[in-house]
Each structure stands twice: as C-alpha cells, then as structure tokens.
Amino acid sequence: MAKDALNAVMQEFSGEGADLIPMLQRAQATEGFLSTETMSRIARWLKVSENEVFGVATFYAQFRFTEPGKHHIKACLGTACHVSGGEQMLDMVERRLNVRPGETTEDGEYDVERVACLGCCALAPVLMVDDKTYSQMSVLKVQRLLDERDDDS
Ligand code: FES
Numbered sequence: 001m002a003k004d005a006l007n008a009v010m011q012e013f014s015g016e017g018a019d020l021i022p023m024l025q026r027a028q029a030t031e032g033f034l035s036t037e038t039m040s041r042i043a044r045w046l047k048v049s050e051n052e053v054f055g056v057a058t059f060y061a062q063f064r065f066t067e068p069g070k071h072h073i074k075a076c077l078g079t080a081c082h083v084s085g086g087e088q089m090l091d092m093v094e095r096r097l098n099v100r101p102g103e104t105t106e107d108g109e110y111d112v113e114r115v116a117c118l119g120c121c122a123l124a125p126v127l128m129v130d131d132k133t134y135s136q137m138s139v140l141k142v143q144r145l146l147d148e149r150d151d152d153s
Contacts, residue, residue, distance in 0.1 A: 005030050006038060010045050020046060024057055032068045069104040069111035071149075074128040078117030081125040085138065089125045090114060092142040 009026045013019040020042070027038050034057055043053040057063045075090040090101070093112055099105045101114040118126050123135030127142065134145060 006041055010042075015045060015047070017046060017048060020048070020053065020056055021060075024053075024063060028063060033064045033066055035065075064102055064111075064113075066102065066104045066111070067108070069109055071110050071130055072128075073110050073112045074115045074118065075101070075112065076116075076118045076124070076126040076128075077114050078121065078124075080117075080121035084124040084136075086125040088139050089127060089137045089142055092139045093127070093146075096143060096146050 006027060009023065009030055012026065013023055023042055023046070024034060024039075027042065028034050031038065039053045039057060040050055043050040046053075057065075073093060075086065075093055077086045077090065081089075090112075094100055097105050097110055097112065099110065099112050101112050104111040118128060118133070120126055120133060120135070123133070125137050127134045127137045127145075129145070129149070134141070137145075
C-alpha cells in the first residue's frame, strides 16, 4: 500500500489495540487486500507484535492477502448451494483457473472467493462473476462460462 495512503488510514485512529480490526478493514478497503508490509506497519503503529496482527487478520474470512483480480468470482457454498453441487462447481472453477479461494489467477484476471450465501438460494448452486449471477451451475456450465469469457477477451 502506498505510504501516504496508509498514513492517511492510520491518522483516522488513535493507535490503541482496539483499533486493529477497523484499521485492517480500512486498509483493505483502500488497497483491496492486506499486504505483508501493510500489516507490519499497522503492527508498528499499534505497538503490537506482527504475529498478533497476522493472527487476527487470518482468523477473519473478510480479509484477503493477495491483490484482487480484474474480475471477482464468488462461489456460493451456503447450505442450498452446497447440497445442489456447489463443491463441484467451485472445484471446476479452481481447476479451470488454477486458483484456490482467496487467491488471484497468475494473469491477474480473476480472484475467487468462497461465500456463505448470496441470497438467491432458489437458484442454487450459484456463481457470481463481478455483479452478474449465474444460476443452477453445473461443472459443464462453469466450463462453458469461462470458455466464453476467454473468447470475449
Ligand atoms: S446458499 Fe447459495 S445463494 Fe443461498
């Protein structure tokens, strides 16, 4: 994260231990993810150990540690999606893009996130790419969708 941007985030807080989670949230909102350097600087600012900052950040699913991709894929693994083949859907995304949830593809095109419920369970299993929802996804439909997106780019 650019030094100035992180300094601006830090100035919003008083530098107490209770600021840790809100600071991590603000830093991620500004940068899109939490880099090792950002977390180290936050640790120094709050006068806590780097281990504590890394421990807290990795505990919460809301934080990501790799730069986001150009496009954001959300694979729903809530109950309705899970029982309707959500795991196979996500597995296909992972194999096709060679990426795991929380990571970004090597070409920076996609990042993948596993989510608990997208609020449209009747359409399970559901995949979102950016702000578009794809319903009743099967392994074949995932493959076709990603092939079509490849052709468009
Ligand atoms: S469980 Fe997937 S949309 Fe609700």
